[in-house]
Amino acid sequence: MDVVFDLVGGDxxxxxxxxxxxxxxxxxxxxxxxxxxAVTTVAAGDRFAGIAVEPDRLGLEDLALLVDHGRLRPHxxxxxxxxxxxxxxxxxxxxxxxxxxxxxxxxxxxxTAHRPAS
Numbered sequence: 001m002d003v004v005f006d007l008v009g010g011d012x013x014x015x016x017x018x019x020x021x022x023x024x025x026x027x028x029x030x031x032x033x034x035x036x037x038a039v040t041t042v043a044a045g046d047r048f049a050g051i052a053v054e055p056d057r058l059g060l061e062d063l064a065l066l067v068d069h070g071r072l073r074p075h076x077x078x079x080x081x082x083x084x085x086x087x088x089x090x091x092x093x094x095x096x097x098x099x100x101x102x103x104x105x106x107x108x109x110x111x112t113a114h115r116p117a118s
Contacts, residue, residue, distance in 0.1 A: 003027055013037045020046050029053040075099035082106070 002024055004016040009030035014037065016026060025047045031037050032050020041048035066072035077099030080088055088101045 006030060014040060017041060017044050017046060020044075023047065025049060027051065076102055078102070079104055 001019045002021060004013075004019055004024070004026050006013045006016060006026065006028040007030060009028070013026060013028055013031050013034070017040070020026065022045050026037075026041045027049050028034075028037070029051055032052065034050075038048040038050075063072065067074065075098065077097055078088070078091060079102045082103045082105050085103055088103060091097055091101060
């Protein structure tokens, strides 16, 4: 891989180094001040960069457009109903998850949606 973007932290950065091609980039939003990780990354022949991530509406809208147009494809490992949020936490806690977990909300049906037209 050319780039690994670490949004998890912990040992995921070091574990991700084996996925990088020589001179690949480990980009992290959670370990950006971790000098040990930076030194380890450079010693492995790769590059290291940390970024600060702040939520902003316009940026999130731009990401949504990239997803809508198929230019950004997040890896979804599981889709669960919201009522199974505890199961989602168990999957996360197991530490073997690859990809994201999506909790699906039920759509509310308005009272007028079932009324016959007059």
